[in-house]
Amino acid sequence: MYCIGVDVSKQHLATYDGERQRTFPNTRDLKELAAFLKGKGNKVTVVFEPTSTYSRSLERLCRSRKLRCLRLNPRVLPHLREVVQGRSKTDRTDAELLWQYGQDHGPGDLLEEDRLGHILKVYLSCYAQAQKARIACQQLREALSHDPDTPAEILEELGREIGRLKAREEKMLVRAQTCIEKDKEAERTYALLLTIPGVGRVTATVLATLFRRYAGTNRGEIVALVGMDPLEYRSGSSVHKKSRISKRGDGFVRKVLYEATLAAARFNPAVREIYRRLKENGKPEKVTRIAAARKLLLIAHAMYRTGQPYRAPKASGG
CATH class of the missing domain: 3.30.420.40 (ATPase, nucleotide binding domain)
Known part of the structure; x- marks a missing residue:
């Protein structure tokens, strides 16, 4: 060899x-x-x-x-x-x-060819680029709107550009979903993920693409692929730094999961529990949301592997 x-x-x-x-x-x-x-x-x-x-x-x-x-x-x-x-x-x-x-x-x-997985990745990359540009444009327009010397036509042009970028985001998302609908396995995964409280069409599309491209991964591997695996710093036996997530994986998937925790922490019992517990222990908002995002990812991945729809955890007896 x-x-x-x-x-x-x-x-x-x-x-x-x-x-x-x-x-x-x-x-x-x-x-x-x-x-x-x-x-x-x-x-x-x-x-x-x-x-x-x-x-x-x-x-x-x-x-x-x-x-x-x-x-x-x-x-x-x-x-x-x-x-x-x-x-x-x-x-x-x-x-x-x-x-x-x-x-x-x-x-x-x-290697086996997975053309659908790569096409979905292309559409989502275009979606992410349009979203990033739209947010930057919105922030610029917001800042300039407070300057009395900013010409009105500039604000109007920025407004039109924001609208154009929003339309591009939707166009890329629809294209990705259309591809998913044409593939039975991908469509089944997408429908399965939508049963999770707090997961909408964007998160479901992103996760369905991730799981398809990295089929066969275990819990630890899928967490690492998204860059949510912890990094610990040690030097000898006395110097220890606070651990943090590696951020080595797909930053866009990580961002989508992070944003999804706003809804999941309200409507998903399992995610809400870990979010509540960490907040009560005095953890910062960013730490609690990262933990919630990781929990959401693991729930979705377990469902993908078993093919079973979401089931709310049983309430513990009092």
Whole structure:
């Protein structure tokens, strides 16, 4: 088995194959990497960490060449760094760590095409971009509206731009939902998620896409993919910093879940309970909402895996 670790970035692919490090341009067709791997036969294992759109070309290459892959969860690589640093003072690149993981856990699996999952991701990325631009535009208009010297036509133009961006948000969301309706499995998941109190069409669409793209994940893995896994800081036996979430995963999914807690903390008994308990213990609002968002994610993921609709938890006896 020929194993190669690939550290993916926007413009480059840094690789290591046990002998030397190489860098290839991260182009749409990955012509240089494809030519290099062609001479390695068909028993090739590619190890990488998915990075949204930047790893799509690599995934496509692996599918077309029928190369086996190990796609690492975002929480694995930081753990590997800690293990290596604890044993040696020498720095190892991420590509080397990925290669070592492949040596220990190969040969990996063949990737299956999930065109719907990727199309949904594209629509949601466009939705997120329009939403971000609309919020920025609203904030600018609000600030300028308090300045008496701001020309009226500027405020009018900003108002029209806000309306245009709102329409684009809705257009992208409708396109995503239309795709979901054409796929029985995706439609079933979407309908299932809508049974959760506090989950609306945006949250259901985002989670249905997430679960489809990362099918087979467990509780810990799905939490890490969203970047809600805790990070603890320790130095020796005496220095400890407050833990926080890693924020290494999909920031848009994390934002949608965070916003969904406003409704879920009111209408979802399980989410409301954890929100109430943390508030009573004096936790800050941001901490309580992150915990509530994590709970909401785990409820949705459990329902997706079991295929069972939402059931309110039984009230404890007094």
